[in-house]
Amino acid sequence: MVAPDTSTNASYDVFISYSHADAEWVREWLVPRLQAARLTVCIDHAAFDIGVPALVNMENAVAASRHTLLVLTPAWVASEWTRFEALLVQSDDPAGLRRRTLPILRDACAVPWRIAMLTYADLRGTPDDAEFARLLDAIRDIRRLPDDRTLVPLGQPDSTPPTMTAAERLAPLPLDRVPDVAPLPRGSRMPLRANPLFVGRADDLMALAAALKGTPAVDTEPVGAAPRGRPPAAVISTGLGGIGKTQLASEFVHRYGQYFAGVCWLSFAEASDRRRGRGLRRAARHGPARLQ
Numbered sequence: 001m002v003a004p005d006t007s008t009n010a011s012y013d014v015f016i017s018y019s020h021a022d023a024e025w026v027r028e029w030l031v032p033r034l035q036a037a038r039l040t041v042c043i044d045h046a047a048f049d050i051g052v053p054a055l056v057n058m059e060n061a062v063a064a065s066r067h068t069l070l071v072l073t074p075a076w077v078a079s080e081w082t083r084f085e086a087l088l089v090q091s092d093d094p095a096g097l098r099r100r101t102l103p104i105l106r107d108a109c110a111v112p113w114r115i116a117m118l119t120y121a122d123l124r125g126t127p128d129d130a131e132f133a134r135l136l137d138a139i140r141d142i143r144r145l146p147d148d149r150t151l152v153p154l155g156q157p158d159s160t161p162p163t164m165t166a167a168e169r170l171a172p173l174p175l176d177r178v179p180d181v182a183p184l185p186r187g188s189r190m191p192l193r194a195n196p197l198f199v200g201r202a203d204d205l206m207a208l209a210a211a212l213k214g215t216p217a218v219d220t221e222p223v224g225a226a227p228r229g230r231p232p233a234a235v236i237s238t239g240l241g242g243i244g245k246t247q248l249a250s251e252f253v254h255r256y257g258q259y260f261a262g263v264c265w266l267s268f269a270e271a272s273d274r275r276r277g278r279g280l281r282r283a284a285r286h287g288p289a290r291l292q
Contacts, residue, residue: 019075
């Protein structure tokens with residue numbers, strides 16, 4: 001169960017946790033732009049009460065703000081005070097479900113795992129306007145992906161659907177035609193929309209369908225493939241850059257995704273994404289089928 005958000009009546013939109021070594025950028029670049037966006041900003045030199053212990057000021061600032069921005073730099077990581085501020089805010093939202101902690105990467109640095117697991121706004125170098133707009137959306141609690149945390153009943157036989165094997169679930173998936181675009185199963189994650197101008201490549205789409213259903217088509221090359229009738233662990237589309245592999249995969253998702261339990265689209269374009277995908281690639285070695 002997600003704890004109720006008690007920050008809706010906060011005095012400030014954001015409290016900024018930063019190292020004084022980065023004060024010039026924070027005070028001259030970040031704060032003016034946040035204020036220009038009509039956000040209320042809590043920052044130490046303007047809001048901390050004189051005569052009050054620093055630890056108490058930090059605790060009060062976190063409690064009085066809907067979000068805490070962590071300006072991540074090597075100096076921030078080295079500061080004992082900023083780590084205390086991060087612990088304060090994360091103790092109230094340890095899993096990050098309410099996005100109370102919003103990291104900003106200002107300079108490359110190594111941060112604790114509890115911070116590294118959060119998606120950050122990349123404002124290194126000359127900050128990109130689009131990236132700053134993403135940060136503003138997060139502060140305003142605007143989500144770009146649906147927040148689906150549906151609870152699944154356990155220990156209730158009457159309300160639990162019967163278990164289906166992958167082969168049983170994929171039985172209705174057609175192999176002789178390309179289905180129309182249809183909504184994806186509940187809980188799917190697919191950032192790319194269906195392309196209304198997509199035409200052709202029906203043979204490729206049906207070959208993908210046959211490979212994933214466990215019935216290889218004539219133009220697929222099984223590589224350590226699973227036994228016939230059992231869906232393979234992975235299907236790999238190979239080719240030169242720019243020939244349309246991503247578009248083919250996207251079109252397949254929007255047309256055939258309806259027959260699967262769900263769709264989760266992962267991009268490994270960036271180095272950080274590739275590191276997160278090592279486990280998936282290891283799983284793919286156990287019997288993939290390659291589409292040429």
